[in-house]
Amino acid sequence: MLTSALRLGIAAIAGLAVALPAAAETRITYKSAKSGSSYYQMGVQIAEAMKAGTDGGIIVTVEESQGSVQNVMETRARGGDYVFTTPPALVGLAQAGKAMFEGKSSPKFDEIRALFPIPSLTMHFVMSKSSGVTDFAGMEGKTILLGKGSFGATEGEKYLKLFGLEGKVTLAEVELSNAVPALKNGQIDGFVTAGSYPAPNVIEAAASTDVTVLSLSDDQITQSKRSKLVIPAGTYAGQDADITTTSLPVVAYTTTDMDEDTAYTLTKTFWETKVKMSEDAPWWKGVDEALMATISGKIHPGAQRYYSEIGFTLTEAQK
Known part of the structure; x- marks a missing residue:
């Protein structure tokens, strides 16, 4: 016969099991370009690839954008779930507070980190x-x-x-x-x-x-x-x-607010599913290791971990 204390303990464990989520799920917002553009279509393809490549572990929501400058500016108010695309030159201008970013500087710009290159x-x-x-x-x-x-x-x-x-x-x-x-x-x-x-x-x-x-x-x-x-x-x-x-060149970026494991998984899944994406859309065929040289700023530590695993050579400026 079960004691009262044992019954209570079993009931508590059962209640805890019900309360726990079935599986962890990471949600990412991907902001690239206007709907109807090739870059918006790429975002949709990346979202599908991430879902398939992580068995639903990463769910990407694609947001329409008015352009690369807006994408960079939004890092000021976004968190660790934000991925965006922009030419590396714009990141440099934002961090220096020059051109279209003059008078609009933010410490968040210094936290921008690259993940992977996309078609130019x-x-x-x-x-x-x-x-x-x-x-x-x-x-x-x-x-x-x-x-x-x-x-x-x-x-x-x-x-x-x-x-x-x-x-x-x-x-x-x-x-x-x-x-x-x-x-x-x-x-x-x-x-x-x-x-x-x-x-x-x-x-x-x-x-x-x-x-x-x-x-x-x-x-x-x-x-x-x-x-x-x-x-x-x-x-x-x-x-x-x-x-x-x-x-x-155009690159997918996030900020240091993103944890290393998420950045690692995003980067790994991108490169591992790129061949499949190339079968559906030829523009992915132009993305290879050579495009890594177009990343002029720092790469996220999580992405660096993946590049180290597959033998991509990074510059000191990228680390």
Whole structure:
């Protein structure tokens, strides 16, 4: 016969078992870009990969963003569950309080740490075949859509100035999301967009109307102070030759508020599922160990642990 004390003890243990959660679950917010962009699609793919790769241990919620600057700024109010994407150069500017971060400095910026590289921002200058434009000089007198507030818009405007086209093209007051229909109906002659290749809006444009994606000369690439990137022939419909353009590296970041185990698991799962993601979306094929060199700041200690395990060499500046 059970004593009263033993009965109470069994009851307490049973109650404790009911109160405990079935399994630990880590929730992450991933903020990258506007919905409909290639980078938003990448976020969705990463979320799916994390869920599958951790058997539901990590659940990623993708948030729409207005751009990389906003992503960095939000570190001031976010906690250890925040992952965001941005070019490494913007992190450096934020930490130095320069350019768009002047007067907006925060100690939180110094706590930003890298996790892993993602596909680079690739510039696309897309012109309708009917415009007859085959190089930058030919854009003079044409109507071009740059969009607003994005890296592609800012970079596109910079290139127009660099290559002597400032004031010589008409800038369309149309949202970038409407670029393809505007190109098809002749409202614009071309548009500028930045995203990993193959870019969804360029795929759509090339499939629905004849387009020419402009190449940059080596001299123009040097003037841009960006990295050279070659989009292989056949990437887009009707593209018979390689496209030479520029790119800007992009990296997934968090802050030191994230614990080491979570950062380790995120990084490990990303690299281990990247091959599967590449089968579904070709832009992941461009992510390899070589892109680690584009991370100019510090890497999270949890991610460093994984890179040490797989033999990736990190610089002293990254540690």
